[in-house]
Amino acid sequence: MLLRGVALLAACFVAGQILGETLGRFLGIQANVGGVGFAMLFLILSQNELEKRGLFHLEMGEGVHFWSKMYIPIIVAMSSVQNVRVAFSNGVLALLAGIIPVIACLALMPLLSKLAPKD
């Protein structure tokens, strides 16, 4: 059962990535267009569908859950293999590109809150 969950995740991954690669070719660019996003959509849809039919076993969820817990460690490993030495000369850019979007988005918060339905 555990591996069925991992296999479901792998199936969504492969389907989504191949769709992204195919879309990239179709659009004439050497790029994967939204493959990860498609794979996430597939996983949400297939999980909802399996749950509706009572086919989603708890242990299957655990197989996927393991990988979602590995997410931060993998991101840590990823950041440690980047070319930071060269990026460092552009530190101001990273700082500004991290701060300004937050301020810009926060400015919209009160407006969107007004549009939200009340409880």
Next chain:
Amino acid sequence: MEYIITFLDKNGLVFAFLVTGVIMYFSEWISKTFTRNKIPGSAISIFMGLVLAYFAGLETLGKKGIADLPGFSGFELMGGPMFRDFAIVSTAMGASFAIIKKTGPVGILSLFLGVIISFLSGVIIAYALGITDAESLTTIGAGACTFVVGPVTGTALGASSDIIAISIAAGVVKSILVTIGTPLIAPYIGLKTPQSAMIFGGLMGTTSGTAAGLAATDPKLVPYGAMTATFYTGLGCLLCPSVLYFIMRAIL
């Protein structure tokens, strides 16, 4: 000595698990001891990864951070695109369209606005600081979304490693800022209901920062903010290397 390095390189992935575990343990300790958990251990460990990559780069003059050090080659696999994308996709599990529907169109609007505004401001800043090619601009704009959307987009478009590193660094700055800033700004932006938490998560993205920031504000809000933030990463990974990239190419 040499046979040990050969051994570590041969079993690179397992050794990478070990070293990453040590980095994360150390970061949790720093988080608890020096910041009273105000800055989450995950944000510190990602930052530590970047710092280690920087010093490894000074030492080896290579392009692959600590993966260029003898014995550490396994980091290339563990931190490579395959595991990364696999783990990101897995985080979508448990997300339900039904719950996001409850907040209505405004939840979805906040998601799209959050991604597009972050992307645009990132691109404008990068352009102002002298970056001109569509791939690099798109990657940095994506990094202004989250530290995941940046490298996913950069890899998809074939951006250079140093640009990808900038996009990660921007995402990490954002994550830390959201973590520290959320409890401080919450009273001024009306962040106190599940609906407002969902809008906040949609605007900010950065799942770790949003979750940690909301936890410091009101733990009851965490699942709502984290829910939309999860969609944010998916939407960012969907839009940045596709529609937004095409728009960049059309403009430049």
